[in-house]
Amino acid sequence: MKRIDLHLLGPLIALIGLFILGALLNPAFLAPANLSNVLARSAFIGLIAVGMTFVITQGGIDLSVGSMAAFIAGITIMAMNALAPITGANWGTILLGMGVALAGGALAGYVNGALVTKARIEAFIVTLGTMGIFRSLVTWLADGGTLSLDSGLRTLYRPVYFGGIGWITWPIIVFAIVAVLGEWTMRHTRFGRHVEATGSNDRVARYSAVDVARVRLQTYVLLGALVGLATILYVPRLGSASGSTGVLWELEAIAAVIIGGTALKGGTGRVWGTVVGVLILSLIDNILNLADLVSPYLNGAIQGVIIVLAVVLQREKRTADER
Amino acid sequence: MKRIDLHLLGPLIALIGLFILGALLNPAFLAPANLSNVLARSAFIGLIAVGMTFVITQGGIDLSVGSMAAFIAGITIMAMNALAPITGANWGTILLGMGVALAGGALAGYVNGALVTKARIEAFIVTLGTMGIFRSLVTWLADGGTLSLDSGLRTLYRPVYFGGIGWITWPIIVFAIVAVLGEWTMRHTRFGRHVEATGSNDRVARYSAVDVARVRLQTYVLLGALVGLATILYVPRLGSASGSTGVLWELEAIAAVIIGGTALKGGTGRVWGTVVGVLILSLIDNILNLADLVSPYLNGAIQGVIIVLAVVLQREKRTADER
């Protein structure tokens, strides 16, 4: 039991360690403005990573989320720009745009999920394929450049990223709500149970009257919708999308999930661990920028070392498993 | 039985389909010069993918290979440049450089493997970490720019990529030999059996007196050495290395392995399938260059569609498995 507790706490300890490190390196680190920045930035990857936790727990993977975010951001911006002359630069238009983002995300997720469950293609390949497809489409829609939101809408929409309750901005609030709901869903609902059962042993799950294909499909749709939600928060930040939006987000999201203690091969999902993982990754970036290092060329190396170290604390668990 | 045959042949059929498509689009496709180009450039990813087949079959993954290739190319070039003034611009220096590449690759692979097996960290995280580390190191060594091979050595070394027996250039020959040896090792040696057993169920392997940790470590060292070998062929082609060398090679190598029919979750390795997968990926690029498409922005989309289609032919097997 003691062993297992240590494992569960591993990433948390790493997070606390980073916190202390940050505070020691630069007092500005603990300023509310900085923490607010870091948390708000974490929100995009965070929302996606919560969805990714379900997909990975179920035994799948989704490499397309970064490109999907770029693509959804692109169509959302285009939709709002197209609507603005008709409906005007008002909240109605923005809400419609948000609707497009959510529906588009869910639909994109459905496509991934359907290819995995109905066409029965390996998830890695499906989402590698759609990763290329989404990225190409957004580049093509933007004609190689950048899609920018109409400036009237932009001004109206901006507070969705920058506003909030004091320094607790909307992205932070949304991320917190989704994280809590995600954890709750994984722990306390039938869906969460079935996701874990499917990832642990899908044959047994099927024998126990779990509709494995449906559960799988639902996780992809959920992830897609969360990508849509992340987009809703992303667009007001810079008001633009291009072929370079969301590059490598998939890797970051998957890394956050695994740092958080969810097994890559599925079976056990830990949403709160994922949240910790996301924060760890964001903090590393922040601390590297706040500290003065030998050479910025080595940032990536330090990042790599910290990621590995953060996970070392978990290894105890694997020892127990291996027996 | 019939089902399984179709599955095995799936990628091969896709490859033949691409071949016919290429020939129809442009008669120059079948010219030896073009085929030679395509095969030779497949060699880098091909060598790496053969090694990756072992790692994936064993139940692991290696995301660091692209960065590792860049890093090894960097140190190889630096080593040769440093040696040239002492030993002269001759084959001796080049052979020493090759030795550095092979040893460096094996060592880098050993580091990955040791972190996975001895420190017991999830392979995905270890290699995500080393991916960042290798890439940073080469950027740092090159001071943000490019490391170039001494021009005297360059001239001498060039034929290693461009020369050969007629249009069968050295990279093609090396790739063919490694592919055959790889297939042979997987099929006909104890090591291959142990790799498959470990990936299939590591507990059973352990209970069968297979030294699971050692087998795992060996696959990473093998992969590292093959990355070194790929570097030996890569350096004479481009004569340089930088922070952007080998970007996304890992994804391509993994995709090739999976397109070839090796299961991502381990247990069955098909080296010849990997070779087919690599050729499929190279041919897609080549064919996209043969024809004029609507927009080059959509290349990625077409690529994605073809990758997914190539794998659709395999799904039969999974249906059979699932029952």
Next chain:
Amino acid sequence: MTPVIALKSVTRSFGAVEVLHGVDLALNAGEVHALIGENGAGKSTIMKILGGYLAPTTGQVLLDGRPVRFRNGPEAEAAGVVVIHQEFNLVPDLTVTGNIFLGRERTRHLRLDHQAMRDAAAELLARLDSPIPVDARIRDLSVPDRQMVEIAKALSRDARVLIMDEPSAALTHREVEALYAQVDRLRADGVALMFCSHRLDEVVRLADRITVLRDGAVVRRADRGELTEDSMATAMVGRELTDIFPPKDTVTSDELLSVQGLTVPGAVHDASLRLAGGEVLGIAGLVGSGRTELAEAIAGLRPARGRIAVSGQQIRIGSTRAAAAAGIAYLTEDRKEAGLLLTKPLTQNLTLSALDRFGFRIDRAREAQAMKDATREFDIRAASPDMPAGALSGGNQQKLLLAKTMLTEPRIVLIDEPTRGIDVGTKQQIYQFVRQLARQGRGVIVISSELPEVMGLADRMLVMRQGRIAGEVSGADITEEAIVRLAMGLDARMEPA
């Protein structure tokens, strides 16, 4: 009275091979029906057909006299037909409670009702007299505990028909009694029960009707009291079985294995034992007494402290390779998770531990020959050496595992539950085989939860209790009473001689 569920001239083929040939069978409410037969006779296949997991190739399944076609297990379950599989069907990452209620979770306002499910699970396990914690993950449970969870899971379904595929094979005495009590209760409640078992005493004790299967066809039907254990065995095997245990003609040679002060953290404390060549050493004890851990530690599969020497030569602890090199082989009790690669062909499974004997380039021809020899020697009934091990019948998997272990030509063999799921005929063969190993001068350690089995085989017996070796009995002192006393913690020496 119409039977609750029945089979009418059912056949079933896998590929070209027909394994059931026109079977008729009927289960009545309030009756216990035993299905017995040799390994591979088709018992599990019949049960899977009844439970909707397999479709008959020809013929019909009748539910309440009407033909039905279940498309899958859950559909049959919805109709009240519940199966406890021979192969475990539990999700390793979920808890005991999670597994018992998988697919039928109880919720309150969307939220899982953890407490209600936990209570219900605890109640079910209590009914089975089993102390398994309901929050334990299946992954962390021992094989018998998993079997108990499987039974609890089936009991939690409101079954009209309960089909049990070797429910007691992995259980020990005490748990078996709890199972029997449940069977009696369900029978009284009017449930139609069917089970199969290789424990013939159990068949005599429980069954109202018996159907004997041989090579996929019914060869005998009988009512309670019509068949004795011997006549059942004869009907199954098709020949007379005499003297199931071979004579103990022991000729011991020098000490082969010596274990001193072996401690496996949390499982085994300070265990010491000796084993001579030509000797069969039995280890008895209750479930959880640490027998498996002791054996696994000797085989290098667990980190441990202490000293292990083979022929006086000290070996490194915690290394399977060192143990294997010293000639120690361990046959696991957990054949599904630790014994066989279920998706790999039989031949690859057979040779996995002994590949170094097939040349640097694995000699396929020699491998095939080894498979042929093993098939003959261990009477493995398989359609083809290329079929996946998971498609073998349970008993045949066990035989393959035995063959695999023997292929390494070990000097010391540790066998954990050697005859789990093995039919009487083959059991006899395996006992002969164990004896033969001893005659060849090897050392054999047998761990078994079937007391008669260890007693019949062993020259000397150790009894374990709570991770310690509680005592040793040998020769004529090997009596059930002496062993049970040691296992329960009542000192054997207190018994007046």
Next chain:
Amino acid sequence: QDAERKIIGVAIPTATHGFMGGLNWHARDTIDRLGKVYPNLEFVLSTSGEAAKQVSDIEDMLATRNIDALVVLPFESEPLTDPVKQVKAAGKFVTVVDRGLSEEGIEDLYVAGDNTAFGRVAGEYFRDNLEPGAKIVVLRGIPTTLDNERVEAFQAAMEGSDKEILDMQHGNWNRDDAFKVMQDYLAKYPQIDAVWAADDDMAVGVLEAIAQAGREGEMVVVGGAGMKDIVKRIMENDPQLPVNVTYPPALISSAIEMTALHFVSNAPMAGRYIIGSQLITPENAEQFYYPDSPF
């Protein structure tokens, strides 16, 4: 005139950031236009995300499309030098754009921006126009030789001045990355007087971060490459954006056009054309404003 069919291959990097996106747009636009004007010219366009891929693309053009000329913007100089040399050796007309090869004299035509000037102009502006003791932060691009050249020239121009460079981090010519780096600069340094964003995509992210911190009045931002929105704001005398430095993505158009002219006119096209980097100021901004460009 010469109705013989000529094929021109164009190999450029993929549109991974704003400038390259603009360059891609101009390349396609020019190809479309020239294709209509000169029916006997055929163009083959390839975009690559990596040096090795670009080399492969060029090999393919040579082997299967039988090009007569190659216009190439090398992904990286070193690795492309040899392959382009092969094209030249095969008797093709070669135009190199923007990033020079590591060996002199291979190409027939060289059209490039001036990376040194790009950094120097910005550096000189800061040196001459900021208050003494002013503090500057720099956002660098993707680590490449070209980024090094720019930054070195910038530092050289600033050398000996009484202004201080506080920090230089990589924003990778990306809006999102620049936003994050700038947020962190703002958290780290209480006083910042000027930002050299070195690229207008990064400038967009930088401006957003400054706006969020409410420190618009404190610092000026100098980007680069003349993105239309930025140029417009300079035109409008935005105090936050006093100037910009040109590095026109349209240089690819000139390169393609001149290569085309080599075949369709009798004028021999050869030589080096360096398009200098100029300072865009509110006074001259109008002439750098292209409202139709996507960049």
